[in-house]
Amino acid sequence: MESFTKRVKTFDAFPKVDPQHQVRSKRGGLSTILTYLFGLLILWIEIGGYIGGYVDRQFVVDNVVRSDLTINIDMIVAMPCAFIHTNVEDITRDRFLAGETLNFEGINFFIPLGFKINNPIDFHQTPDLDEVVQESLRAEFRQSSSRINQGAPACHIFGSIPVNQVKGDFRITGKGFGYRDRSHVPFEALNFTHAIQEFSYGDFFPYLNNPLDATGKVTNEKLQAFVYHARVVPTLYEKLGLEVDTNQYSLTENHYVVKTDEISRKLQGIPGIYFRYEFEPIKMIIREKRIPFFQFIVRIGTICGGILVAAGYLFKLYEKLLVIFFGKKFVDQGKEKKEGGLLDKRLPKMSD
Template sequence: MDAFSKRVKTFDAFPKVDPQHQVRSQRGGLSSLLTYFFGLLILWVEIGGYIGGYVDRQFLVDDVIRSDLSINLDMIVAMPCEFLHTNVEDITKDRFLAGETLNFEGIKFFIPPGFSINNPNDFHETPNLDEVMQESLRAEFSQLGHRVNEGAPACHIFGSIPVNQVKGDFRITAKGFGYRDRSFVPLEALNFSHVIQEFSYGDFFPFLNNPLDATGKVTEENLQIYSYFSKVVPTLYEKLGLEVDTTQYSLTENHHVVRVDPQTKRPRGIPGIYFAYEFEPIKLIIREKRIPFLQFIAKLGTIAGGLIVAAGYFFRLYEKLLVLLFGKRYVEQGKERKEGGLLDKEHSRARE
């Protein structure tokens, strides 16, 4: 049997286990525990990431042709409703009297708490996927073309306006300015101070945040022009089979005071509030995805193998560093040779 063992040892020229792995020590046990701990931690993180998925954002050419779209607004203008004229005109010169679908309610002008007044609206964060799914409660205005108390000091304008999905603008002006009208508002009665509770495009989701929501402008000038320019991007949110098809828009603004011609005593422009919009030919898709299950298993195997290899390298580096600092005798203290395997058992029997 002794001769057989020697032959087998001679034949096994490439040991499958490194010698340092056949020795027990406190440092080796600690390194194993740390390796197991980090392995379980990584496993927990990866499983959580797999269950939660990841958010994929893609820009695609918008191949859906929409014949119409809605502008949703809820705002207060510091002028009586009977003085105001609302109109939509797009690049095709198609005009739509927005007053036929919007609601006009006479109230007193006030600034709701928490509104941003006279600040530039140049910052807006795109809502994340979870926020959109939680707040995507679709709604519609219950009234169309409703008018009440039009002689009050201010006008509450709210509702949805159907428009073509082309470049255009929505205008709020005073009667007698820019359009022929039976009445003419005196210059001293003009006041285009306003607060905006809601301004969005597409389906009406009242709880989603938009750049113009909770903003406003207050002025003491009678001949004030406020211009808002929107770049509208159709956006599709998708999670667990649920879809929210909406839009988001970037915003720039400009405002200035119209001068009066000293000869004609008429303003050289049309004071009012202007919302210009332009639809981008792209669509943003924000979708939650998960990697395939087999790919997830392969990823776990790759991470486990890399962790074991890295732990072995770090342990050997640590052992060599101890040898350099304290000597080999210090490192050998507390080590116990691990016995096991066919060759070790046969060799011990032969010595007995």
């Protein structure tokens, strides 16, 4: 048993330098301490990165066409509710009277504090995974199809509209303009100034930011048309088993004043507010991942070995530079060589 233990002690896959051939110095000790501190820092960063994971973004083909998608809207239009007509029409010519599910509440028009008014909406940033998970509180509007105080100067329109996941548009126009209606809005009463609190697609997450949220347009033109073009990308967020299936969209806008034909005195368009949308055939998946544990261990070993090798070469280069600039005597100062080597021992004199 003792012989086996000695053999194990003697065997070393990475043989060390014998003590009698080692030289100590303050510079070497300092470099060793710095190397260990740097290695511990890298180890701490790698462990934190392994625990925290990383965010993986992928695009896949979206082969599911939903028929239960909703448009969530909360906005104020500077026109009485009794004068407003809402409608949804998609590429299949399927029409849906949005007024049957939306809520119309007559109020006085105002622009909430902090809204961006008459600013171009040309920038949108994909929210971070942590932000989405923290703000993913799903909600629903308390009521639907309610109409209150329709004679007030402005109309608060809010609710969810069921639509198909195909190209289409949601329109807000005046009664009698573009559609046959029992009543016709007087020309002087048209005013499509509006403020949008919420406009999103899919499940209603009121705390997630969208390009049209907290925006608005103010106009003095009676025949003004506001057109918003949205390209919607279905997006799935996944973290720690929690999935948030939502939609994000980029936006372009086009606004113009409808002209009147000088001869027939007919309008060459329909004034109103138009939200045109088109769904992309891809789906973005953003999920948090973590590398396998075995791969993490191999990575740690590789990094630690690389740090030691690099530190050794840097120290040798440092010593060489000192010799070149200051000489060997300066470099040898403060060095301490261990005793016990063959050259350190005095050989006995040979007797005659």
